[in-house]
Amino acid sequence: MEQLLTWADHRVLGGSGDPIIFAVDDASLFSLTPQAHETLCKWRKSRLVDPDKVPLADQEVLEGLRDARVLVPATRKKHSPPQPQPGQVPLSTLVLEVAQDCNLRCTYCYAGAGTYGAAPCLLDPETARQAARYLLDNSGDQKHVSLVFFGGEPLLNMPAVEAAASEAISHADKIDKKVHFSLTTNGTLLDAEIIDFLHDNQVSVALSLDGPRHIHDRNRPDKKGDGSYAQIVSRLGLLLQDSPVPVAARVTLEPDQWDSVVEVFDHLVRLGLHEVGIAPVSPVNKALLPTPAQEEALLQGFGLLAGRFVTAARKGQVMPFANILDLLGRLHLGQTKQASCGAGLGYMAVDAKGQFFPCHRLAGEANFKAGNLATGINSDKIKLELGALNRGRDRSCSKCWARAFCAGGCHYENYLRENQLGLPRGTSCKFIRGWLDIGIQTYAELRTDGAIEAMGQRLAQRAQC
Ligand code: SF4
Ligand code: SF4
Incomplete structure (x- = not known):
């Protein structure tokens, strides 16, 4: 007698093509023929399936579902792989807040005009060099690491950017490693000399540009209140010309602009940006919380x-x-998450005073301070603070079908919503699940056509970045 089977957590999605089954724990996807779908619908009603009693006509389909681990032995014990802990994972990415200062006054800035709530401050070049060495010396066996120049506006402090980059290159050379540089900028201070430096060092630039002038200028004025669109666009040609690495637009939109994502995307592609990523704004205050209709529009x-x-x-x-592209890359590799992001798990930020934080977005939140360049990273502190923030989240997420992809969401966004705005847990989940739903449908459509195979390598490279 064969053992009884039961259903593992899964979700069936309809689309324009064949229905798809998404196995939640493995994040794997299978297309169903109409006949297989019909058989599945019939048997899903039973909590337990006795393989000895399955009629011949249904056996093949149920066998397939068993191979796909959608049907599993009823006695199977669910085990979650151990979660990685801060201190166990070598450093792979360090974000340097080279300038806690900014020449713009964006309406939605979570960093309080780049200062993170303190007096404006620049990282001194010697500390920048020290940070670059720290990253490489604490990267374990990894051959490749990433150094990210961030702010405020990092181009306000080119001496620190240049010092960190040259130290990283020479130190990496000595210990046989490679460093990849990236930089997030508002683009208003770019000039020919800076662009040469970025190109020469293959720095991947993320340019904060929110779309057409009427949208961008409302979001991103300078200190006098004038829009910054014209300044950025006038420098764009030089930045894009002969760039050895793609230049990406990083868009942030406020909820009342969420019905404009297509217009924003098209505009930025027309300007020649190599890639466009669109982020809904973080609700740094209650006025930036979306309505259900705005979420739907997005x-x-x-x-x-x-x-x-x-x-x-x-x-x-x-x-x-x-x-x-990011979502398809993860689906293509079946990449599941044990933790919502790398914060404190190989990913750290250093502020302009040389202090560590588990994420650049949490810099400025004193309770998340976790050591400094002189004393090293305080992993116990990270464990304590992120643990407190996430307490109970495992339980609330364990029933969610998006858990293998989301694993609890962004720590900073959770901190904002729950601790600062006093909102109940889960206020962003509907959107997270809706977007994953779109990603799965898209992946399934591309797979049906074989188009996903053609872009497989590109997707895999992204997902590994
Ligand atoms: S450019 Fe960045 S740091 Fe400066 S005000 Fe805008 S969002 Fe804040
Ligand atoms: S969508 Fe919400 S409930 Fe689901 S895993 Fe993410 S945070 Fe948890």
């Missing part, structure tokens, strides 16, 4: 762009929509 816009991505892929083109 999902609709993302859905439209995902649909256009499929159409382009069928013609052999890759539409440079970073959000869908």
Whole structure:
């Protein structure tokens, strides 16, 4: 007698093509023929399946579901792999807050005009060099590490950027490692000399540009209240010309702009950006909390762009929509998450005073301070603070079908919503699940056509970054 089977957590999604089954724990996807779908619907009603009593006509389908680990032995014990802990993972990415100061006054800035709530401050070049060495010396066996120049506006402190980059290159050379540089900038201070430096050092630039002038200028004025669009666009040609690495636009939109994502995307592609990633604003105050209709508009816009991505892929083109590329990359590799992000787990930030934080977004939150360059990273402190923030989240997420992809969401966003705005846990979950739903449908459509195979290598590279 064969042992009884039961259903593992899964989700069946309809789409324009065949239905898809998403196995939640493995984050794996399978297309179903109409006949297999019918058989599944029939048997899903039973909590237990006795293989000895399955009629011949249904056996093949149920066998397939068993191979896919959607049907599992009823006696199977669910075990979650151990979660990585701060201090156990070598450093792979260090974000340097080279300038806690900024020349813009963006309406949604979570960093309080770049200062993170303190007096404006620049990282001194010697501390920048020390940080670069710290990253390399604490990267364990990893051959490749990333150094990220961030702010405020990092171009306000080129001496620290240059010092860190040259130290990283020479130290990496000595210990046979490679460093990849990236920089997030508002773009207003770019000049020919800085652009030469960025190109010479293959720095991946993320340019904060929110779309057409009427949207960008409302979001990103300078100190006098004038829009910054014209300043950025006038420098864009030089930055894009002969860039050895892609230049990405990093868009942030306020909720009342979420119905404009398609317009924003098209505008930035027309300007020549190599990739466009669109982020809904962090609700740094209650006025930035979206209504359900605004969330719906954002999902609709993302859905439209995902649909256009499929159409382009069928013609052999890759539409440079970073959000869908990232999600498809993870689906393609079946990458599941044990932790919501790398904060404190190989990813750390150093502020302009040389103090460590588990994430650049948490810099300025005194309770998340976790050591400094002289004393090293205080992993116990990270464990304590992130542990307190996440307490009970495992339980609330364990029933969610998006858990293998989300694993609890962004620590900073959770901190904002729950600790500062006093909102209940889970206020962003509907959007997270809606976006994953779109990603899965998109992946399934591309797989049906074989288009996903054509872009497989590109997706895999992204997911590994
Ligand atoms: S450019 Fe960045 S740091 Fe400066 S005000 Fe805008 S969001 Fe804040
Ligand atoms: S969507 Fe919400 S409930 Fe689901 S895993 Fe993410 S944070 Fe947890």
